[in-house]
Amino acid sequence: MTAEPVIDEQATPAAALPATVRASLSPSRAADFKTCPLLYRFRSIDRLPERPTVEQARGTLVHAVLERLFDLPAGGRTPDAAGGLVAPQWDRLVTEQPELAGLFDPGDEAGTAEFLRSAAGLLEGYFAVEDPRRLEPAERESLISAVVDEQLLIRGYLDRLDVAPDGALRVVDYKTGGAPREAFEARALFQLKFYALVLWRTRGVVPRVLRLLYLKDAEVCDYSPDAEELLRFERTVVALWQAIEQATERQDFRPRPSRLCDWCSHQAHCPTFGGTPPPFPDRSAAADPLRDARSGPAAPGADE
Numbered sequence: 494m495t496a497e498p499v500i501d502e503q504a505t506p507a508a509a510l511p512a513t514v515r516a517s518l519s520p521s522r523a524a525d526f527k528t529c530p531l532l533y534r535f536r537s538i539d540r541l542p543e544r545p546t547v548e549q550a551r552g553t554l555v556h557a558v559l560e561r562l563f564d565l566p567a568g569g570r571t572p573d574a575a576g577g578l579v580a581p582q583w584d585r586l587v588t589e590q591p592e593l594a595g596l597f598d599p600g601d602e603a604g605t606a607e608f609l610r611s612a613a614g615l616l617e618g619y620f621a622v623e624d625p626r627r628l629e630p631a632e633r634e635s636l637i638s639a640v641v642d643e644q645l646l647i648r649g650y651l652d653r654l655d656v657a658p659d660g661a662l663r664v665v666d667y668k669t670g671g672a673p674r675e676a677f678e679a680r681a682l683f684q685l686k687f688y689a690l691v692l693w694r695t696r697g698v699v700p701r702v703l704r705l706l707y708l709k710d711a712e713v714c715d716y717s718p719d720a721e722e723l724l725r726f727e728r729t730v731v732a733l734w735q736a737i738e739q740a741t742e743r744q745d746f747r748p749r750p751s752r753l754c755d756w757c758s759h760q761a762h763c764p765t766f767g768g769t770p771p772p773f774p775d776r777s778a779a780a781d782p783l784r785d786a787r788s789g790p791a792a793p794g795a796d797e
């Protein structure tokens with residue numbers, strides 16, 4: 494094993510982790526490798542920049558609005574209240590991530606207004622499938638983590654966790670992308686099982702429901718895992734991590750073309766499309782190859 498110590502101090506103080514932990518893996522990066530090893534390399538090792546798209550920005554905005562919505566008293570969580578959060582949340586996001594401002598030409602007020610309206614449209618999809626006045630989430634946008642196989646820290650951000658009075662857990666993930674759902678459903682479920690595994694390992698409870706809320710289609714997709722399945726999934730995650738390490742050691746990340754290539758930002762560097770990958774970074778420069786890159790907008794086409 495060649496993983497470097499890549500512990501996210503903000504998520505889990507290194508001092509609180511067993512000394513055996515040597516690497517971390519997020520569902521996004523694990524799913525990248527599963528989808529296409531070369532995509533994983535471009536994102537996690539080469540760190541090639543990906544310009545945010547309007548669709549990604551809309552997803553980030555809608556997630557932000559839904560998170561803030563639950564700050565309001567239950568009775569106030571109405572469609573109007575959600576609509577009223579859209580513009581202020583966009584202003585906040587642009588302040589925090591100035592690159593988002595570049596999505597629209599300066600002075601393109603009509604384009605910005607249309608964008609904000611489209612985000613409000615997704616929120617209508619949300620209200621068609623849930624009534625937030627009847628919900629009291631236990632956690633929102635919370636970072637959860639667990640150690641598996643003694644050496645691997647797995648971690649990720651939950652959109653929402655609901656806890657029933659009997660202690661049953663429901664993991665909820667909002668999907669805002671406009672891409673065909675079937676192209677990304679396996680990836681979305683992989684992500685949710687990842688969270689379920691973390692919760693099971695840390696709280697001793699298998700989540701009763703893993704819920705995908707497709708806001709564009711106003712549809713709910715529920716899945717109920719069991720412990721045996723999560724055990725198998727854990728082995729899959731560990732095997733994936735070992736495969737990532739082996740590929741890193743050999744500097745061998747192959748393209749795996751699929752429908753998802755249509756949403757890939759790196760076709761220009763991909764041999765499948767006639768491109769050439771950049772030289773493999775030297776290991777010191779490529780340190781932290783397993784760190785989650787979730788610092789900008791969520792990546793539709795990846796997680797959306």
Ligand code: SF4
Binds near residue numbers: 751758763
């Ligand atoms: S274009 Fe397709 S094959 Fe190439 S890196 Fe992206 S996802 Fe992989």
